[in-house]
Amino acid sequence: MTSPYGLEGRVAIVTGASRGIGRAVAEALVRAGARVCVTARDAGAVRRTVQELGAAVGLAGTVADPAHLRELTGLALREFGRIDIVVNNAATNQPYGPLMDADPDGWREAFTVNVEAPLRLVQCAWRGWMAEHGGSVVNICTEGAGHVGPQVGAYGTSKAALLHLTRQLAGELAPKVRVNSVSPGLVRTEMARFVWEGAEETLGAGLPLGRLGEPDDIAEAVLWLASDAARWITGADLLVDGGTRVRAAHTSGAQAYAVHDQLRARRP
Ligand SMILES: NC(=O)c1ccc[n+]([C@@H]2O[C@H](COP(=O)([O-])OP(=O)(O)OC[C@H]3O[C@@H](n4cnc5c(N)ncnc54)[C@H](OP(=O)(O)O)[C@@H]3O)[C@@H](O)[C@H]2O)c1
Numbered sequence: 001m002t003s004p005y006g007l008e009g010r011v012a013i014v015t016g017a018s019r020g021i022g023r024a025v026a027e028a029l030v031r032a033g034a035r036v037c038v039t040a041r042d043a044g045a046v047r048r049t050v051q052e053l054g055a056a057v058g059l060a061g062t063v064a065d066p067a068h069l070r071e072l073t074g075l076a077l078r079e080f081g082r083i084d085i086v087v088n089n090a091a092t093n094q095p096y097g098p099l100m101d102a103d104p105d106g107w108r109e110a111f112t113v114n115v116e117a118p119l120r121l122v123q124c125a126w127r128g129w130m131a132e133h134g135g136s137v138v139n140i141c142t143e144g145a146g147h148v149g150p151q152v153g154a155y156g157t158s159k160a161a162l163l164h165l166t167r168q169l170a171g172e173l174a175p176k177v178r179v180n181s182v183s184p185g186l187v188r189t190e191m192a193r194f195v196w197e198g199a200e201e202t203l204g205a206g207l208p209l210g211r212l213g214e215p216d217d218i219a220e221a222v223l224w225l226a227s228d229a230a231r232w233i234t235g236a237d238l239l240v241d242g243g244t245r246v247r248a249a250h251t252s253g254a255q256a257y258a259v260h261d262q263l264r265a266r267r268p
Helices: 020-030 043-051 065-079 104-131 153-173 200-205 215-226 244-266
Strands: 011-015 035-040 056-060 085-088 137-141 177-183 236-239
Touching: 011 020, 011 104, 020 035, 020 043, 020 200, 020 215, 035 043, 035 065, 043 056, 056 065, 065 104, 085 104, 085 236, 104 137, 104 153, 104 177, 137 153, 153 177, 177 215, 200 215, 200 244, 215 236
Parallel strands: 011 035, 011 085, 035 056, 085 137, 137 177, 177 236
Antiparallel strands: none
């Protein structure tokens, strides 16, 4: 059956594709007809992912290493002959804790993996294919980059930088390449396990859409943005958060009304 996204013949690179959101994105791309080139650090997990996905090749390594990113794009070009889509999904949420205690190495690692690696991979794809033939990039940011989060200052700051990198690249690479981002709310994956484990029902019930996110919820949005269905969209951030921001706005709105009521009660 032809996919509504028309990705037959297209090739995508997905980082951090061995589990969680990246894995769901790679599966969705293959279902839509694309061939994928995947990476993660654990070689066994990459091997299993390639086998299970089918139309895939993979290379184990860290996105923090520019040489690995060059080899990854080289692999995609050698095996599949093109790179139409790049999904920058791999990330680290370390160092955890107040910024006043953040060690320089951890801070640098957050920016290397979460900001510099996405730029380096797009540079490789641009030079190897996209500058001449065009393409589409989707960066995975986070709903949390929009506000101040306790303990995750380095992560949030790096993801806010990735949001701006998305817009900057969208401006620089148009009209050949569209560059967008998806910002997930809390999704039930390993990375966020320390937040949701044991509190899934309570956290989910607090959201307007009544549950936490699943990797497939994010993958559908990535697939759409990556495809020609989003052909007139670039530099955009798509919030996929079950209404987390709406709830936050509602809460602060309610607080504002409460203050307003108190002030009004004091007026003569
Ligand atoms: N889960 C959430 O609630 C949530 C919310 C907002 C945004 N996000 C974003 O969604 C994206 C995916 O997160 P997730 O929750 O799906 O995480 P996850 O389940 O922990 O999966 C992370 C994936 O990235 C790989 N990875 C990690 N560091 C890497 C590195 N340096 N180089 C190459 N691969 C690396 C991991 O494999 P290896 O360990 O083998 O390398 C794994 O395949 C991230 O950008 C994250 O910031 C997640």
